[in-house]
Amino acid sequence: MxxxxxxxxxxxxxxxxxxxxxxxxxxxxxxxxxxxxxxxxxxxxxxxxxxxxxxxxxxxxxxxxxxxxxxxxxxxxxxxxxxxxxxxxxxxxxxxxxxxSTTKSNEQIQFHKLYIKQVKAFGRSHESMLTMALTLKGTPLPPLKLMKDLITRMRVDIKPPHRPDKSYRLAIKRVEKGGSKGHGK
Ligand code: SF4
Ligand code: SF4
Incomplete structure (x- = not known):
């Protein structure tokens, strides 16, 4: 019960x-x-x-x-x-x-912060940039064969991301101003 x-x-x-x-x-x-x-x-x-x-x-x-x-x-x-x-x-x-969290250095937290940063900047996550950013923070790169397969099958975007339009940027600013309450930074 x-x-x-x-x-x-x-x-x-x-x-x-x-x-x-x-x-x-x-x-x-x-x-x-x-x-x-x-x-x-x-x-x-x-x-x-x-x-x-x-x-x-x-x-x-x-x-x-x-x-x-x-x-x-x-x-x-x-x-x-x-x-x-x-x-x-x-x-x-x-x-x-x-x-x-007392496990602050864990990979999930690092991933989450980088992911949110990208969504704020580009309106979406950009897989290849996210992978590079994680690698710079110490996470090993995925195996070369896997990366090659993902790129050749166009599962991972390697083109630079587009900057979102003004309305998106303003919306993000509004959310940051009104809803962070000290979290999500
Ligand atoms: S969150 Fe909803 S689905 Fe889950 S246990 Fe509670 S009432 Fe049930
Ligand atoms: S959104 Fe709900 S159902 Fe989906 S993974 Fe999270 S907890 Fe599970």
Missing amino acids: TMVITGNSTLQTEVEDLCDVNMDACIQCGTCTGGCSGIELMEYGPRQIIQLIKLNQRKILLDSRAIWMCVSCHICEDRCPAKIKTTSLMDTLREMACVE
Whole structure:
């Protein structure tokens, strides 16, 4: 039987404020975990993550691998009977981990920061530039054969990225001004 925790923890209030998700609506049905694309690589599924937030398990969550194994596929959200925005929740936990995690040097955090930087600059991630940036930070290059295959099959773009138009740049500025609350830098 699944225990449903009631009453707000500090972490719950903080996460809810950042991502506008009401975790008290979660009925712990487990539908999210049942369809989760990343579950095999997560030590806690999305249902457990909500319970851990309610139990104020900040360190366990922010140092966990689970928050980085979420691929933002939105399946959990689409299927949730309580309409919990789990994808936004996971995003918020990742942003918090970038600031607070005690495993700061880990590759996921480095990748996340570079990825977000590129999306802000170009409107999307640019795989070959991302690979080079990660290599400069100490992550070994992928095997040469794999790189060659990805390039010749046009799975990886090697052309320089386009600069997004003014409206995109203004939108990013607005988000940075209004919504960072100290995270995501
Ligand atoms: S599907 Fe929704 S209600 Fe069910 S456990 Fe997951 S978040 Fe909670
Ligand atoms: S968005 Fe993340 S948590 Fe939700 S189903 Fe996809 S991988 Fe799992």
